[in-house]
Amino acid sequence: MKKEFVVIGLGRFGGSIVRSLAEQDMEVMAIDKDEDKVNEFSTIATHAVVADTTDESVLKSLGIRNFDHVIVAIGDDIQSSILTTLMLKEVGAPNITVKAQNDYHEKVLIKIGANQVVHPERDMGRRIANNIISNNVLDYLELSDEHSIVELVANGHLDGNTLIDLDIRAKYGINIVAIKRGQEIFVSPQADEEIKEGDILIVIGADTDINRFEKKALL
Known part of the structure; x- marks a missing residue:
């Protein structure tokens, strides 16, 4: 049987989850207070609903308890986020x-009963390293509204x-979590690792910092 999911919050992080679940032919209800965002996902999700998820009666009317899994991807x-949970x-x-913004947020979420709390910006470095080890290299992965993992090619x-x-x-506020050179993978590369032209750098950080690095170091 297909699993049925609810994704609450359709920013870049939540939107990516909706798209990924839909691509895997899962039943997905996408929810946000912003009608424009809901309209954007009306042809992607199984159902797209404008709703205030801090209202218990609204959640009951949507039959949320009948879904297998609810992902709370509310942004800032x-x-x-806490009231919805x-x-x-x-x-x-x-x-x-539930997506947490910081450690304090996580503690509150756990206390009120969240089954799992994720920190995309913190945790995805480990996940991308594991994916690289299994030769499942990513070109670009949105972690949140402001953070990403990007695959960049080193130039001369x-x-x-x-x-x-x-x-x-120190200069850009980003981290190189891995380097791919041909068939070799360097996960968590050492500080004295020498970069070669053509190396694929797996970079994690804020979008603005990554863009700044691209413009100053790769042009």
């Missing part, structure tokens, strides 16, 4: 995964420089 509104527990949602400007020489973390 921590209060709505609390209401989901009240209506009997069986499995709740970087050739021969070590990670120490480039000091990328």
Whole structure:
């Protein structure tokens, strides 16, 4: 049987989840307070609904307790995230995964009954490393509204420089979590690792910082 999912919050993170589940032919209800975002996913999700998920009666009317899994992907509104999670527990949602903004947010979510709490910006570095090890390399992965993992090709400007020489973390606020060179994979590369032209750099960080690195170091 197909699993049935609810995704609450249709920003870049939640939207990516909806698209991925739909591509795998899963039943997905997409929910957001923003009508424009809901309209964007009306042809992607099985159902797309404009709703205030902090209202218990609304969740009951949508039959949320009958779905297999609810993902709360609300962006920066921590209060709505917490209230939504609390209401989901009240209506009997069986499995709740919630995106946390910080450690304090996570503690509150766990105390009120979230089954799983995810920190996309923190956790995806580990996941991408595991994916690379299994030769499942990503070109681009949205982690949140402001953070991503991007696959970048090193050009001649970087050739021969070590990670120490480039000091990328200090200068740009981003991290190189892996380097792919031909069939070789360097996960969590050492600071003295020398970059070669044509290397594929797996970079994680804020979109603005990654763009700044691309413009200054790769042009």
